[in-house]
Amino acid sequence: MRNTFSEALYKAATANPDVYIVVADISPAGSMAKFSQQYPERFINVGVAEQSMIGICAGLALKGCQPFAYTIATFSLYRPFEMVRDDLCYQNLPVTVVGMGSGVIYSTLGGTHHTQEDIAIAGALPNMQIIAPCDPAECTEATTHCATQKKGPVYLRIGKAGEPNLTEKAVDPWVFGKLRYLTRGSDVCILSYGVIMQKAVKLAQAFEAKGKSVSLVSCHTLKPLDVDGIADALARHKHVIVIEEHAPQGGLAPQTKQIAWDTRATCRLDTFTLQDAFIHNYGSHDDLLSAHGIDLGLISARVGLA
Known part of the structure; x- marks a missing residue:
């Protein structure tokens, strides 16, 4: 799913010069590498400085940009929580906080890498929206939505790798806010x-x-x-x-x-x-x-x- 997210984000950035990606210690690979090479001024790696990642995204959004903050879920939401709450939600900025490897996907790395309570935490924040796609196809739909929406901050909860496509024959289309x-x-x-x-x-x-x-x-x-x-x-x-x-x-x-x-x-x-x-x-x-x-x-x- 992370590769699908990267590809969808690259396409969104190609179509819209306001799309930025700010990552925390994520090595660019695949489409993320294409993004960093083709649009280096819009790819920012802050290292292990997640609070700065959120603050930079807030500043970009205040300038009219459409930024994504991207790293492993525990470090995209928990470590910089105060900044997510005050910089993004309080000001209702259209920043997408991407939590990759959510839930207990990083099983062998222990509780420090498990987001067991992230929806409860993000859901308690005023103005925060939450999207959790079930497969790569839904991840593409969600990323495309996040790259254009201006309603406010979004917590995008995604998997890691190897997820099968479950929605090819879905009865309904993907629509934000609807089952x-x-x-x-x-x-x-x-x-x-x-x-x-x-x-x-x-x-x-x-x-x-x-x-x-x-x-x-x-x-x-x-x-x-x-x-x-x-x-x-x-x-x-x-x-x-x-x-x-x-x-x-x-x-x-x-x-x-x-x-x-x-x-x-x-x-x-x-x-x-x-x-x-x-x-x-x-x-x-x-x-x-x-x-x-x-x-x-x-x-x-x-x-x-x-």
């Missing part, structure tokens, strides 16, 4: 976002193998959340499932529960999130997700498929 149905059914609705959508796809296939009609939905825009869209999904399906790679607080799962309560939804609702814990488990991304309880076998058992 996107990849498939439409009537029995079960699975809501997810980000790279963990791969597990949602497999769960949908397991339900379909049991004869169930399944809606699979990409909730790519976490803020502003499509409240009406979620309320409709809760009303139209007998069983709704939320799967997200985020802490139990402040993400899609608790917001879906709130909407269910507010609308007096009568469907069955199951939610699966990361634990409210630092899991000391060395292994792959899937190994760490399993340690958190996000495992297809465990989920299947809880939703009545096992």
Whole structure:
């Protein structure tokens, strides 16, 4: 997904001379290298100075530019948080803060590189918008949107590498602020976002193998959340499932529960999130997700498929 982001950003910069990229200790490769070579005056590497990265982006935005701040997710949001809050959100500047390798993708690097609570933190900031594409195609759509929008700051939460394309046959187009149905059914609705959508796809296939009609939905825009869209999904399906790679607080799962309560939804609702814990488990991304309880076998058992 990071390569897709780089390619989409390069195309946006080619079309618009106001697009800048400010990175923190990211070595340019692929399309990012093309960007740095072709537009060196618009490629800035601040090194391990993430606070400066945000401050420079704020200054560029105040001059009418469309800047992107880009590094590993923990260092794009957590380390320079005060600057994100005061320089970007307080002034409502159209800066895109890109968090690459979000969630627990950097599994082997430990808690310092895990963004388990980033949506809760970014979502609490006034004016901040949040987009989390589920595959490279959605990443392209999101990056293109961010390169032109002027509403305010955006936290763009992306994966790392090797994600499959899940949206080629999607029923709905990508539209900022709206749920996107990849498939439409009537029995079960699975809501997810980000790279963990791969597990949602497999769960949908397991339900379909049991004869169930399944809606699979990409909730790519976490803020502003499509409240009406979620309320409709809760009303139209007998069983709704939320799967997200985020802490139990402040993400899609608790917001879906709130909407269910507010609308007096009568469907069955199951939610699966990361634990409210630092899991000391060395292994792959899937190994760490399993340690958190996000495992297809465990989920299947809880939703009545096992």
